[in-house]
Amino acid sequence: MRISMINCRYYGRLLLLFLLFFLYFYRFFSKKSIYISKxxxxxxxxxxxxxKISPDQEKxxxxxxxxxxxxxxxxxxxxxxxxxxxxxxxxxxxxxxxxxxxxxxxxxxxxxxxxxxxxxxxxxxxxxxxxxxxxxxxxxxxxxxxxxxxxxxxxxxxxxxxxxxxxxxxxxxxxxxxxxxxxxxxxxxxxxxxxxxxxxxxxxxxxxxxxxxxxxxxxxxxxxxxxxxxxxxxxxxxxxxxxxxxxxxxxxxxxxxxxxxxxxxxxxxxxxxxxxxxxxxxxxxxxxxxxxxxxxxxxxxxxxxxxxxxxxxxxxxxxxxxxxxxxxxDYGWLWFISKPLFQLLSFFYNIFKNWGISIILITCFIKTMTYSLTKSQYLATIKIKTLQHKVEAIKEKFFNDTEKIHKEILLLYKNENINPLSGFMPTLIQMPIFLALYYVLISAIELRHAPFLWWIQDLSSYDPYFILPLLTGFSILGMQISNEVNQESLPDNKFLIFFSVLSSLFFLWFPAGLVLYYLVNNVVTIIQQHFIKKFFVNNIDKKYNT
Structure with missing residues (x-):
């Protein structure tokens, strides 16, 4: 129970990777279409x-x-x-x-x-x-x-x-x-x-x-x-x-x-x-x-x-x-998200004349708009951690009744205004945005051969030196380490290291613009986590430790 609630955000990210893998290989197993003639x-x-296709006999x-x-x-x-x-x-x-x-x-x-x-x-x-x-x-x-x-x-x-x-x-x-x-x-x-x-x-x-x-x-x-x-x-x-x-x-x-x-x-x-x-x-x-x-x-x-x-x-x-x-x-089935994303990208590009900077700015804009969700996710996770001693007490009291344990824990969370699934919401929002931006970056002709800085000369293609995927892997690991909830169990830390390595490998052949988006998204998330921890977490600790 504890693992499923505390780590739902990480399983959400794993679900994102699974969804991408599914979409990659779906085209090989999709149903055949038959078109009827009239x-x-x-x-x-x-x-x-x-x-007909035949060589011209005349000159x-x-x-x-x-x-x-x-x-x-x-x-x-x-x-x-x-x-x-x-x-x-x-x-x-x-x-x-x-x-x-x-x-x-x-x-x-x-x-x-x-x-x-x-x-x-x-x-x-x-x-x-x-x-x-x-x-x-x-x-x-x-x-x-x-x-x-x-x-x-x-x-x-x-x-x-x-x-x-x-x-x-x-x-x-x-x-x-x-x-x-x-x-x-x-x-x-x-x-x-x-x-x-x-x-x-x-x-x-x-x-x-x-x-x-x-x-x-x-x-x-x-x-x-x-x-x-x-x-x-x-x-x-x-x-x-x-x-x-x-x-x-x-x-x-x-x-x-x-x-x-x-x-x-x-x-x-x-x-x-x-x-x-x-x-x-x-x-x-x-x-x-x-x-x-x-x-x-x-x-x-x-x-x-x-x-x-x-x-x-x-x-x-x-x-x-x-x-x-x-x-x-053709942006696929997420066209209703891709089109406004491209319009916003174009707006930033008209100002700064650099698509890489536009991607950074649109990432910051999205993270700002979803800050309240990030905050509620982080605080809910902290609250669950601070209530862990009460959860353990419930388990000891009803150790032979699993159903009763679940009901009591859910009642505890309800009384404390905690939604265990709140940690999953930012991932649910990020998934369609991530995929929609992917389609924008690989379909918009404006980003073809568009340079960013230094070694990145084509945001629509993969990083030739794989620096951005490597930094993205470190950012994922750093984002989880910055969350103190994950510093308690060795198995979880092993999972986070595995997830970081898998993400780096997964992003190797992604368009550099998309990897840039994910990297900046993680960096902004780390900054937001430290801000929330500094101004809100201490009050929670005082409330539940008194």
């Missing part, structure tokens, strides 16, 4: 003829479009973006290479878009890519320009021509794509506008096995939004279980997400359209949209547009793309 003749005709030609933040390689055969470099982000911390999001050579991750001319009401034309012409193969945003437009034009074939215009804006990762379809025939034609994202996720692997094992994995996969569901996500880990999905909607978007970055496509049709998810092979996945049939009268044209985001998951900008796009900042 019949759609237009979609299946499209899949049959167009959604391709790449052109480059560059702004201050994006560098795109567009293939004139099909007019699709085949490579995208993010000029404000490096491949790794000390790399000279830019981060590549889309690529059709090193790995398969590309976009497709265009028009499909229907031969009749039930059939789409054969799979033949359009070759476009352009005035310049190198297009760069000039210093006095805010926007750059690149126009790709096809030759007229059977009286039908297509123009695809890419519009890029300074400082923006959103690319507007406009389709102009000209019908110069004497007949009405039917066309379908499409856009899709294709990837082979099996080709992108993590090379740091230990870091991957000791870190919760962020969502990596496909997501989309429709009228019926504002956010649906399908993990690449369940690729083998995916079957075709076809959804009709009037508004929505499609996306491929990974840690820090994403590609999202927002169609802008005046009527309904189809969003589909299709597994081409066992390890190739495609998600896209198809417009409804568009009838173009003789000697007239049709114009439509869409916006594709190719870049970092910047919360403020992503949320402005379309309805429900804010959901793409």
């Amino acid at each position: 019949k759609n003749s237009v979609f299946h005709e499209y899949i049959k003829n167009f959604s 391709s030609q790449l052109i480059n479009v560059k702004t201050d933040v994006l560098s795109l390689d567009i293939n004139l055969l099909g007019g699709n973006i085949e490579c995208a470099e993010l000029l404000n982000y490096k491949k790794s911390l000390n790399s000279s290479e830019f981060f590549t999001l889309l690529n059709n050579k090193k790995f398969f991750y590309k976009t497709n878009s265009g028009i499909l001319v229907k031969k009749n009401s039930n059939h789409i034309g054969k799979n033949s890519k359009i070759f476009y012409f352009v005035s310049s193969v190198i297009n760069k945003l000039k210093e006095n320009q805010n926007k750059i437009k690149v126009c790709l034009t096809s030759r007229e074939k059977n009286g039908i021509s297509h123009k695809k215009v890419f519009i890029l804006t300074r400082g923006s990762y959103a690319v507007e794509i406009k389709h102009y379809i000209f019908n110069r025939t004497n007949k009405t034609i039917d066309v379908v506008v499409f856009g899709e994202l294709q990837q082979n996720p099996a080709l992108i692997k993590s090379y740091n096995i230990l870091q991957g094992l000791f870190n919760l994995q962020m969502f990596r996969g496909i997501s989309y939004s429709t009228d019926a569901n504002k956010y649906v996500k399908v993990s690449f880990n369940k690729l083998k279980d995916i079957v075709d999905v076809v959804v009709k909607t009037t508004q929505g978007w499609i996306a491929m997400q990974q840690q820090y970055f994403l590609t999202a496509w927002v169609p802008k049709f005046s009527s309904s359209y189809t969003i589909y998810l299709h597994k081409i092979f066992d390890y190739f996945i495609s998600i896209g949209f198809l417009s409804d049939n568009k009838r173009i009268a003789p000697h007239s044209s049709y114009v439509t547009s869409s916006t594709i985001w190719i870049g970092p998951n910047l919360q403020k900008h992503i949320s402005l793309l379309s309805k429900n796009t804010s959901c793409m900042m």
Whole structure:
């Protein structure tokens, strides 16, 4: 009875570690998801003829479009973006290479878009890519320009021509794509506008096995939004279980997400359209949209547009793309805590311009807000200790009646206004905050490669010299030693040493920012314990010792 009440805070911390371990390995044993397909003749005709991965038989030609933040390689055969470099982000911390999001050579991750001319009401034309012409193969945003437009034009074939215009804006990762379809025939034609994202996720692997094992994995996969569901996500880990999905909607978007970055496509049709998810092979996945049939009268044209985001998951900008796009900042099931934590972190960063200092300040803020709980926890533990002689007397009096002992001890605590479980409350509050901040630190692009001080040059990655995890282990031990309750029994002290060592090992591959949070949290806790001991514990000792 005594051990369970006095040490509930330590078992709470052990529970926190257990919970993290459970979350780490949950993904390996989680249930499989099956996605049901709906019949759609237009979609299946499209899949049959167009959604294929095969080498181009014709000679391709790449052109480059560059702004201050994006560098795109567009293939004139099909007019699709085949490579995208993010000029404000490096491949790794000390790399000279830019981060590549889309690529059709090193790995398969590309976009497709265009028009499909229907031969009749039930059939789409054969799979033949359009070759476009352009005035310049190198297009760069000039210093006095805010926007750059690149126009790709096809030759007229059977009286039908297509123009695809890419519009890029300074400082923006959103690319507007406009389709102009000209019908110069004497007949009405039917066309379908499409856009899709294709990837082979099996080709992108993590090379740091230990870091991957000791870190919760962020969502990596496909997501989309429709009228019926504002956010649906399908993990690449369940690729083998995916079957075709076809959804009709009037508004929505499609996306491929990974840690820090994403590609999202927002169609802008005046009527309904189809969003589909299709597994081409066992390890190739495609998600896209198809417009409804568009009838173009003789000697007239049709114009439509869409916006594709190719870049970092910047919360403020992503949320402005379309309805429900804010959901793409996936903080998991603790999003309602993670979002305000990030806003508070951003507030401190705007003042001090250092994310490490922001983490220290948010930790102090949280500890200040939960000080009353820390105080009640510490005082309750001290009161339980001072009443120990009365507890022993109860045990001696009712030594042969265990149930009576428990009732009398609980009655004693009730009369003294002591809640034995109060020592567990701060841990219960800390657990969701800890996990929510974890998701913020490993998902917020703002913290990627963000330096703190000296050897810590990336708060989103682990401490390269493991100094912070080691200090965290000492802080846990020091925090328990500062609590005089734990200085009585050798077994408890052995447990505390074991817990400190286990914590140090556990934090080795955690993001340095999260370890910094936990270290500062422990240091502030030690300071608060000494303050409480100095101003409140003496009064308790006088009360119960008289």
